[in-house]
Amino acid sequence: MRIILAGAGRVAGHLAEALQENGHAVVGVVSRTPQHAQRLAEKTGAVWGTFSSFTLPTADVVIYAVSDQALEEVITAIPPGRMLALHTAGSIPMDIFKGKAKNYGVLYPLQTFTEGRQIDFREIPLCIEANTPENKERLQALASSLSRRVIPAGSEQRLTLHLAAVLVNNFVNHLFVLADGLLREKELPFDLLQPLMEETVAKALAMGPEKAQTGPAARNDENVIKKHLELLSCSPGMQKIYRLLTESIQSNTHPQKK
Amino acid sequence: MRIILAGAGRVAGHLAEALQENGHAVVGVVSRTPQHAQRLAEKTGAVWGTFSSFTLPTADVVIYAVSDQALEEVITAIPPGRMLALHTAGSIPMDIFKGKAKNYGVLYPLQTFTEGRQIDFREIPLCIEANTPENKERLQALASSLSRRVIPAGSEQRLTLHLAAVLVNNFVNHLFVLADGLLREKELPFDLLQPLMEETVAKALAMGPEKAQTGPAARNDENVIKKHLELLSCSPGMQKIYRLLTESIQSNTHPQKK
Numbered sequence: 001m002r003i004i005l006a007g008a009g010r011v012a013g014h015l016a017e018a019l020q021e022n023g024h025a026v027v028g029v030v031s032r033t034p035q036h037a038q039r040l041a042e043k044t045g046a047v048w049g050t051f052s053s054f055t056l057p058t059a060d061v062v063i064y065a066v067s068d069q070a071l072e073e074v075i076t077a078i079p080p081g082r083m084l085a086l087h088t089a090g091s092i093p094m095d096i097f098k099g100k101a102k103n104y105g106v107l108y109p110l111q112t113f114t115e116g117r118q119i120d121f122r123e124i125p126l127c128i129e130a131n132t133p134e135n136k137e138r139l140q141a142l143a144s145s146l147s148r149r150v151i152p153a154g155s156e157q158r159l160t161l162h163l164a165a166v167l168v169n170n171f172v173n174h175l176f177v178l179a180d181g182l183l184r185e186k187e188l189p190f191d192l193l194q195p196l197m198e199e200t201v202a203k204a205l206a207m208g209p210e211k212a213q214t215g216p217a218a219r220n221d222e223n224v225i226k227k228h229l230e231l232l233s234c235s236p237g238m239q240k241i242y243r244l245l246t247e248s249i250q251s252n253t254h255p256q257k258k
Numbered sequence: 259m260r261i262i263l264a265g266a267g268r269v270a271g272h273l274a275e276a277l278q279e280n281g282h283a284v285v286g287v288v289s290r291t292p293q294h295a296q297r298l299a300e301k302t303g304a305v306w307g308t309f310s311s312f313t314l315p316t317a318d319v320v321i322y323a324v325s326d327q328a329l330e331e332v333i334t335a336i337p338p339g340r341m342l343a344l345h346t347a348g349s350i351p352m353d354i355f356k357g358k359a360k361n362y363g364v365l366y367p368l369q370t371f372t373e374g375r376q377i378d379f380r381e382i383p384l385c386i387e388a389n390t391p392e393n394k395e396r397l398q399a400l401a402s403s404l405s406r407r408v409i410p411a412g413s414e415q416r417l418t419l420h421l422a423a424v425l426v427n428n429f430v431n432h433l434f435v436l437a438d439g440l441l442r443e444k445e446l447p448f449d450l451l452q453p454l455m456e457e458t459v460a461k462a463l464a465m466g467p468e469k470a471q472t473g474p475a476a477r478n479d480e481n482v483i484k485k486h487l488e489l490l491s492c493s494p495g496m497q498k499i500y501r502l503l504t505e506s507i508q509s510n511t512h513p514q515k516k
Contacts, residue, residue, distance in 0.1 A: 068481065091482045111454055112472060114461060125450045151450065160444045163486045164437040168451050169458045170473030171503045172430050177467040177510060179422040186418045192383045192409065193426050194463055196369055200427045201455045203372060208448070209435040214370060215428030224326065224349045228421045237506055244502055245429045248495055252435060 001142060004028040004056065005046075006078045007065035008036035010113040011088050015065060016044050018121035022145045027057045030078055032070075051077040059083055061142065063107065068092055075100050084130075084138055090162030093155040094129050105130030105139045108158055109147075112169050121146055127153040127161060178238055210252075217249035259400060262286040262314065263304075264336045265323035266294035268371040269346050273323060274302050276379035280403045285315045288336055290328075309335040317341055319400065321365065326350055333358050342388075342396055348420025351413040352387050363388030363397045366416055367405075370427050379404055385411040385419060436496055468510075475507035 001024050005012045008031035016026050026044035031037035034050050041048035047057055051074060062080045064071060064087045071087055075097065085101040087094075090108050097104035108127040111119060126143040128150060130136035136152075143150040153161065176197070180190045204212045216224035225246060232239045259282050263270045266289035274284050284302035289295035292308050299306035305315055309332060320338045322329060322345045329345055333355065343359040345352075348366050355362035366385040369377060384401040386408060388394035394410075401408040411419065434455070438448045461470045474482035483504060490497045 068479065091485050110450060112457055112461065114465075114470075117457075117461065117464070119453075119457065123453045125453065149450070151446075153446070157444045157446060159485060159489060160440055161446065161450065162482075163489055164440050164451060165454055166473055166475075166486065166500075167433045167437040167440075168455050170471070170475060170507065171433050172455075172458050173462055173467055173470050173472075174475075174503055174507050174510070175425045175429050175433075176462045177471060178506075179425040180467050182418055182422050182425075186415045188409075188411070188415060188419065190466070191463060192368060192407070192419065193422060195378075195381045195383065196423055197426050197430075197459045197463070199370055199375075199377065200430050201459055203370065203375065204431055204434045205449060205452055205455070206375070207372075209431055209438050212372075212431050213428070213435060214431075215424055217424075217428060217432075221326065224420075227349050227417060228424065231417060231421055237509070241502060241506060242424075244499060245432055248436075248499060249428065249432050251495070252432070 001025070001061055002027050002057075002059040004030065004059045004062040004078075004083070005040070005065060006030045006051075006062060006074050008033070008040040009065065009067075010115055011109070012063075012065040013040060013115065014113045014119065014121065015063060015088070015109075016040055018146045020044055021121075024142075024145070027059050028054075030054050054078065056081075060138075061086060063088065072096060080104070084135055086139070090165065091159050094131065095155070097131070103131065103135045105135055106155075106158065107139065107143060108153070108161070110161055110165060112165075122148050125149040125151055127151050127158050129154055129158065178241070213249065213253060215249070217246040218253045220250065259283070259319055260285045260315075260317040262288070262317045262320040262336075262341070263298070263323060264288045264309075264320060264332050266291070266298040267323065267325075268373055269367070270321075270323040271298060271373065272371045272377065272379065273321060273346070273367075274298055276404045278302055279379075282400075282403070285317050286312075288312050312336065314339075318396075319344060321346065330354060338362070342393055344397070348423065349417050352389065353413070355389070361389065361393045363393055364413075364416065365397065365401060366411070366419070368419055368423060370423075380406050383407040383409055385409050385416050387412055387416065436499070471507065471511060473507070475504040476511045478508065 003024055003026050019026055026046045029037045029041040029046045029048045037048040061084045066074050068089050080101045085097055085104040086107045094106050106129045110125040124147050126147045128139050128143050130139045261282055261284050277284055284304045287295045287299040287304045287306045295306040319342045324332050326347050338359045343355055343362040344365045352364050364387045368383040382405050384405045386397050386401050388397045
């Protein structure tokens with residue numbers, strides 16, 4: 001398919017690469033920032049422009065890969081006409097296109113993208129939704145050409161996936177930040193935790209997270225919990241997080257005690 | 259070295275295997291439960307017994323790999339004499355051996371052990387501490403034969419490592435449990451999150467967790483945060499966790515806003 005990318009950030013960059021690798025043509029790149037548009041367009045051999053000055057080449061699909069805040073404005077600036085219009089946002093309903101496009105849908109990749117980090121796009125779950133059966137079929141064909149995991153998901157399912165992604169990515173990473181800070185204070189390197197971090201993920205995936213739950217909270221070991229809270233006595237913020245997550249584990253593991 | 263294991267649980271089981279593989283002899287296994295002692299002893303060709311009836315074979319080292327609560331009682335039941343006495347607990351000071359042993363220390367493996375799950379023991383950081391330079395040397399030799407990462411760590415450093423392990427293992431796994439529950443309600447499979455979970459760990463290790471922090475909290479996206487809190491309106495417990503972790507990320511990312 002011939003594709004226009006509206007947006008030239010991390011999601012657009014990773015998408016562009018996956019599209020080219022799988023035989024699609026990225027024919028146009030539009031961005032607020034000329035340098036960003038140009039840089040990505042040069043990689044794909046596309047024409048480029050900014051939201052205020054751009055003559056659209058002929059294409060089948062336009063993918064709006066911009067921030068949630070900018071999305072509405074960019075759809076208005078780059079009207080999709082008869083092209084299949086897609087956005088890539090986890091928490092924006094498909095209906096943002098209503099009245100602005102005839103053919104539309106959502107292509108939400110469940111992954112965190114980082115400039116310079118290679119990711120195997122074929123493994124990324126792509127959540128899709130479209131406004132008609134015909135458009136769903138076209139979107140399904142496009143998504144299946146990029147990834148082996150394509151999941152039909154309505155706007156509420158997608159919002160739930162986005163929330164789950166916040167838990168397992170943003171919140172988990174924040175716990176890593178806190179652990180890193182604790183180790184730094186004692187002059188211990190963060191990568192001591194590497195085997196444990198990797199095993200935590202592997203174990204939860206292999207046996208399911210409920211069965212994988214261990215630790216002082218799960219076994220109600222008040223002695224250890226007390227020692228940890230004492231160690232955190234100078235960090236009331238972390239103490240609060242420790243208490244809340246410990247209580248949450250306890251009420252999950254020993255529901256009768258709640 | 260000739261080694262006696264006091265305890266026949268998960269830590270003892272994984273240790274026994276690593277010891278045998280690296281040329282040591284597990285000559286005795288003692289446990290409260292005869293069946294457990296027997297089962298592990300048969301794997302290693304050791305003699306076995308219970309805490310109440312056991313004649314110690316000659317050995318260089320006795321490793322007490324039992325629960326924190328049982329540790330003191332087991333040391334008394336199986337007195338180490340002149341053997342090097344080690345425990346494996348993250349949150350128990352080395353001094354628990356004071357007056358009960360002449361030669362003692364701690365061998366704390368920073369990993370979560372699960373029956374039936376293979377783990378590469380050479381990659382597990384082993385935190386060591388001993389009561390004399392001579393014992394430290396013996397312990398260093400033993401630990402280095404099992405793992406490529408041996409870290410001298412005093413009792414307070416070890417307690418900090420244990421706390422950090424609770425954050426990146428127990429608490430992270432609990433976030434997986436909560437995400438799993440959210441997806442189940444919407445009939446979505448947990449393993450959709452696999453690539454994201456794996457990338458979260460890989461990214462935090464590659465670039466450091468502070469730089470890896472993204473998401474609605476880090477970019478102060480109040481729209482998305484509001485949508486997520488609404489989605490959690492029937493789960494006040496999860497709402498509370500979402501709020502607290504969001505605030506904690508915000509005060510880390512935008513400290514001036516605190």
